[in-house]
Amino acid sequence: MAELATCASDLAQHLGANTTNAMAAANLICDLFSAVSNNFTDTAYAIDNTYLLFSAYLVFSMQLGFAMLCAGSVRAKNTMNIMLTNVLDAAAGGIFYYLFGFAFAFGGPSNGFIGRHFFGLRDVPSSSFDYSNFLYQWAFAIAAAGITSGSIAERTQFVAYLIYSSFLTGFVYPVVSHWFWSADGWASAFKQDNLLFGSGVIDFAGSGVVHMVGGIAGLWGALIEGPRIGRFDHTGRAVALRGHSASLVVLGTFLLWLGWYGFNPGSFNKISVAYSSGNYYGQWSAVGRTAVTTTLAGSTAALTTLFGKRILSGHWNVTDVCNGLLGGFAAITSGCSVVEPWAAIICGFIAAVVLISCNKLAEMVKFDDPLEAAQLHGGCGAWGIIFTALFAKESYVSEVYGKGRPYGLFTGGGGKLLAAHIIQILVITGWVSATMGPLFFVLHKLKLLRISPEDEMAGMDMTRHGGFAYVYEDESHKHDGIQMRKIELNTLTTN
Numbered sequence: 001m002a003e004l005a006t007c008a009s010d011l012a013q014h015l016g017a018n019t020t021n022a023m024a025a026a027n028l029i030c031d032l033f034s035a036v037s038n039n040f041t042d043t044a045y046a047i048d049n050t051y052l053l054f055s056a057y058l059v060f061s062m063q064l065g066f067a068m069l070c071a072g073s074v075r076a077k078n079t080m081n082i083m084l085t086n087v088l089d090a091a092a093g094g095i096f097y098y099l100f101g102f103a104f105a106f107g108g109p110s111n112g113f114i115g116r117h118f119f120g121l122r123d124v125p126s127s128s129f130d131y132s133n134f135l136y137q138w139a140f141a142i143a144a145a146g147i148t149s150g151s152i153a154e155r156t157q158f159v160a161y162l163i164y165s166s167f168l169t170g171f172v173y174p175v176v177s178h179w180f181w182s183a184d185g186w187a188s189a190f191k192q193d194n195l196l197f198g199s200g201v202i203d204f205a206g207s208g209v210v211h212m213v214g215g216i217a218g219l220w221g222a223l224i225e226g227p228r229i230g231r232f233d234h235t236g237r238a239v240a241l242r243g244h245s246a247s248l249v250v251l252g253t254f255l256l257w258l259g260w261y262g263f264n265p266g267s268f269n270k271i272s273v274a275y276s277s278g279n280y281y282g283q284w285s286a287v288g289r290t291a292v293t294t295t296l297a298g299s300t301a302a303l304t305t306l307f308g309k310r311i312l313s314g315h316w317n318v319t320d321v322c323n324g325l326l327g328g329f330a331a332i333t334s335g336c337s338v339v340e341p342w343a344a345i346i347c348g349f350i351a352a353v354v355l356i357s358c359n360k361l362a363e364m365v366k367f368d369d370p371l372e373a374a375q376l377h378g379g380c381g382a383w384g385i386i387f388t389a390l391f392a393k394e395s396y397v398s399e400v401y402g403k404g405r406p407y408g409l410f411t412g413g414g415g416k417l418l419a420a421h422i423i424q425i426l427v428i429t430g431w432v433s434a435t436m437g438p439l440f441f442v443l444h445k446l447k448l449l450r451i452s453p454e455d456e457m458a459g460m461d462m463t464r465h466g467g468f469a470y471v472y473e474d475e476s477h478k479h480d481g482i483q484m485r486k487i488e489l490n491t492l493t494t495n
Helices: 002-012 019-073 076-106 131-151 158-181 207-225 246-263 283-313 318-332 341-364 373-391 394-401 416-445 453-458 460-464 475-480
Strands: none
Touching: 019 076, 019 131, 019 246, 076 131, 076 158, 076 460, 131 158, 131 207, 131 246, 131 373, 158 207, 158 416, 207 318, 207 373, 207 416, 246 283, 246 318, 283 318, 283 341, 283 394, 318 341, 318 373, 341 373, 373 416, 453 460
16 A cells, blocks of 8 residues: 555656646556556466466376376286275375375475474465465375385285375475475575575475485385295296286376476476566476476487397387386486476486496396386486586576576586585485385384285285276176186186
């Protein structure tokens, strides 16, 4: 109101000698301008919230991608089991992130370790967060849980999925996201002062926060329960237990690719931000650039994996190419907003090399991950964090995080950002190991983690879920005496 009164008094001086009429005219004009200004403000909020909601829907569609990828990567006898775990990752994650996770992650003001407001979305919406922020961050949280479920597929008890998924989305992941994404987090680049090494950690969309957390959790789960029966023969040689549907793997990969356009560009949270008013270049341009770097990194990783695996194995393997593509996406997720498109190509190339190397190492140490999730998300995610610290461009860092920040080592910014990112890798590895490792160990000791050898050989669809996911008998003949009989466990054979 004070601004409106000042506007009217200043304008009245230029409207003529009749003070009464001049003041009335000035008030009318200023009221109109104020209404227009409010409309622009309302429209900006609506545009930004619509953009964030649409991005949340895209990220959530990645759950369908994970489900298809997981289903195609396991054997047919475990299809229903892995699909059900994907559904419950989202459902259980929704409840626990609502009750605790969002508050632990973004409930400010708080200390640098963990948030302490917004439990059960109390006091939301506020000037800081609207419901769209919760939905978007929930979609990220369940993505981390989905990564872990792939690592321990085909031999894990159903109750273990429910326990670890709730704990991961309700506590473990939110604490990490608070550290690096909250304005109060001790290593966040969004802090106003006391930045880690003067920069904070630039993990824009979560190569560390999401992918490393999910990958390391899966690493511990798979290590503690051991490889699937038959994955390594009596001599220790690796035996391929191929998934039953390359078609589902490709479908899931393309759905994940689509969802990544919400995952990375959507992490700006808003789009109607002008870097300089009246210019064609603004945050909308940065959003587009982020989509381009994401595309180039994934595409390069896919092609590198294609030819790399052809040299190593002699085959053109579509499943390997899909995993390579996703490895490139996981790597670029950290620096997608602050690097040039040409740098994204370097990111994707090395991500493919990292993935192939991690898979070779996994075979050597007899580590079994049916979806290569620990190697893909953990290994490529860690590379993405290092990559950002090497190639972040000064002007892009200034636009996204503020002027005067350290930037990439190879672009002339010194080693401060690299030091911060090495700290990030170490603390994420330590935190997830210290929380998820003991959880999986306790579940193992309580015999709640791994299914029995008999159930594993038979397949969990029949022994735990009441029947196979696929109908192998013609239902039209069921009244002719040809019905699927109840199969006893001791008569079942491997798929």
